Amino acid sequence: MAKYNFDEYIERRNTSSMKWDLMGERFGDPDLLPYWVADMDFKSPPEVIEAIEEKLKHGVLGYPVVKESLIESIVNWEKVRHGWSFDKSAVTWAPGVVGGLAFAIEAYTKPGDGIILQTPAYPPFYEIIETAGRHVVKNPLKRENGRFVMDLDGLEKLLTPTCRTLIFCSPHNPVSRVWTKDELEKLAELAVRKDILILSDEIHQDIVFSDAKHTCLATLPGMDKRTLTYIAPSKTFNLAGLSSSVVVIPDSSLMEQYKSVLVRFHLSRLNAMGLVAMEAAYTKCADWADEMVAYLEGNRDYAEKFVRERMPKAKMDHPEGTYIFWIDFRGYGFDGKTLPEFLAKEAKVALNKGLDFGSEGDGFARLNVGTTRKQLAEGLERIAEALNRTGKN
Numbered sequence: 001m002a003k004y005n006f007d008e009y010i011e012r013r014n015t016s017s018m019k020w021d022l023m024g025e026r027f028g029d030p031d032l033l034p035y036w037v038a039d040m041d042f043k044s045p046p047e048v049i050e051a052i053e054e055k056l057k058h059g060v061l062g063y064p065v066v067k068e069s070l071i072e073s074i075v076n077w078e079k080v081r082h083g084w085s086f087d088k089s090a091v092t093w094a095p096g097v098v099g100g101l102a103f104a105i106e107a108y109t110k111p112g113d114g115i116i117l118q119t120p121a122y123p124p125f126y127e128i129i130e131t132a133g134r135h136v137v138k139n140p141l142k143r144e145n146g147r148f149v150m151d152l153d154g155l156e157k158l159l160t161p162t163c164r165t166l167i168f169c170s171p172h173n174p175v176s177r178v179w180t181k182d183e184l185e186k187l188a189e190l191a192v193r194k195d196i197l198i199l200s201d202e203i204h205q206d207i208v209f210s211d212a213k214h215t216c217l218a219t220l221p222g223m224d225k226r227t228l229t230y231i232a233p234s235k236t237f238n239l240a241g242l243s244s245s246v247v248v249i250p251d252s253s254l255m256e257q258y259k260s261v262l263v264r265f266h267l268s269r270l271n272a273m274g275l276v277a278m279e280a281a282y283t284k285c286a287d288w289a290d291e292m293v294a295y296l297e298g299n300r301d302y303a304e305k306f307v308r309e310r311m312p313k314a315k316m317d318h319p320e321g322t323y324i325f326w327i328d329f330r331g332y333g334f335d336g337k338t339l340p341e342f343l344a345k346e347a348k349v350a351l352n353k354g355l356d357f358g359s360e361g362d363g364f365a366r367l368n369v370g371t372t373r374k375q376l377a378e379g380l381e382r383i384a385e386a387l388n389r390t391g392k393n
């Protein structure tokens with residue numbers, strides 16, 4: 001019997017929501033239906049809301065301190081959900097996963113260094129590399145048996161003394177791959193052999209469908225010494241607005257370097273509400289996470305069937321995890337310029353533009369299914385209807 005209702009529509013317009021209130025500015029029309037920014041239209045778990053209410057009732061919002069019990073809740077979550085054990089001393093913080101990646105760029109690389117991305121890649125990865133005076137070195141994903149896979153031979157060829165850091169996305173945004181253990185073992189073997197430092201962004205690790213399994217990269221032999229793992233309650237429990245993320249760094253020397261950046265920018269301070277919400281989420285909300293992922297799996301199945309049947313010239317690989325899916329619209333003759341125009345002007349929907357993820361995204365769009373089934377259906381109907389109306393289908 002389901003305990004939570006993910007079918008409930010919650011009005012988010014005029015609530016300072018980036019996804020709902022920034023469409024006028026970004027897409028030129030505030031009245032589109034949004035399937036872009038990666039948050040979900042669901043309320044956060046009631047246990048999290050209650051914990052925040054409790055804190056507010058007390059009413060004093062001064063400087064917080066991290067409680068042992070919070071760190072234990074993180075260690076325990078990773079152990080129970082992902083079979084990954086690490087010491088409490090491996091836990092540190094970031095105001096967001098992207099911020100934490102930027103601190104690592106500062107800590108371990110120098111201006112002019114190359115940083116590798118497996119493209120197409122989440123747009124802020126490019127921004128934090130380029131604005132830090134480093135440069136993006138692309139290791140594009142390859143196509144194999146109808147899905148995206150890593151090009152490890154290509155990766156090996158890119159490595160030099162000034163290009164040995166990889167921002168790794170697992171599960172992968174935007175291609176929705178949950179890397180298999182076998183694929184990760186091959187990456188790990190290369191990383192150990194060639195001394196690669198891996199910034200493993202596992203923010204989507206809890207959102208994995210029943211036909212896939214996430215493996216934390218740091219659990220593989222030799223990887224705890226060369227991996228920073230980024231996790232957060234932000235995607236799993238829809239808490240991105242609380243800017244509270246976790247970085248797990250089992251190697252003490254890497255930890256020291258990371259912390260030196262936090263000290264330099266005086267960023268060790270944390271958000272009082274974020275801490276309260278995180279501990280409630282990791283201790284009380286496993287059932288909510290399970291139900292939410294099952295609901296998203298239903299959305300995955302719905303979207304897959306819809307694309308197959310109603311947009312036959314579009315292609316979407318079978319999404320294995322995340323709630324952001326990568327759709328190839330090139331079969332309709334669209335490119336990186338005409339597709340966003342069509343989606344906004346003809347279909348009246350806001351999807352992320354493929355080109356923002358790199359040149360590999362030409363003719364692609366990223367669809368966020370983290371919403372009610374009804375709203376997902378409405379967005380897909382709008383696209384199919386516009387394809388029919390314009391004679392493309």
Ligand SMILES: Cc1ncc(COP(=O)(O)O)c(C=O)c1O
Pocket residue numbers: 038095096097098099122169173201203232234240245
């Ligand atoms: C792979 C990935 N990393 C990081 C983020 C954002 O993390 P944060 O808001 O904690 O910076 C997202 C959000 O969509 C993401 O998909």
